[in-house]
Amino acid sequence: MAVKVRIPTPLQKLAGGKGEVMIEAASIQQMIDTLEKNYPGMKERLCDEQGKIRRFVNVYLNEEDIRFLDKEATALKAGDEISIVPAIAGG
Numbered sequence: 001m002a003v004k005v006r007i008p009t010p011l012q013k014l015a016g017g018k019g020e021v022m023i024e025a026a027s028i029q030q031m032i033d034t035l036e037k038n039y040p041g042m043k044e045r046l047c048d049e050q051g052k053i054r055r056f057v058n059v060y061l062n063e064e065d066i067r068f069l070d071k072e073a074t075a076l077k078a079g080d081e082i083s084i085v086p087a088i089a090g091g
Contacts (some may be wrong), residue, residue: 001078005031008084014039028059029072031082046084056087 002022007015015021016039023038025031029051036043046057052072053059059066060083066074076082 001026001076003031003076003078003080003082005035006081006083008086010086011042011045011084014041014045025076027072027076028053028061028066028074028082031076032072058085058087059083060085 002024005021005023007019007021009019012019015035021035021038023031023034025034032043032046032053035046046053048054053066061069061074061076062081063083066072
């Protein structure tokens with residue numbers, strides 16, 4: 001099942017300059033693994049050493065934060081849209 005993944009500007013270089021990519025995945029974890037397979041270096045920027053999404057990376061499924069769903073185990077269906085949003089810090 002194909003889902004649309006929006007790539008944030010800081011990671012677009014890894015994705016060949018693309019702002020959006022279509023990925024075949026049944027869960028957020030599978031989406032991350034497929035991103036890594038297709039665009040090496042992506043997973044280390046999104047996930048920590050245990051494979052969990054980093055604290056400063058927000059992932060939304062159809063505009064809902066996956067932290068309030070099933071996190072990395074959140075199921076996907078055809079046509080879903082995933083947005084990867086790095087947190088912005090500053091003062």
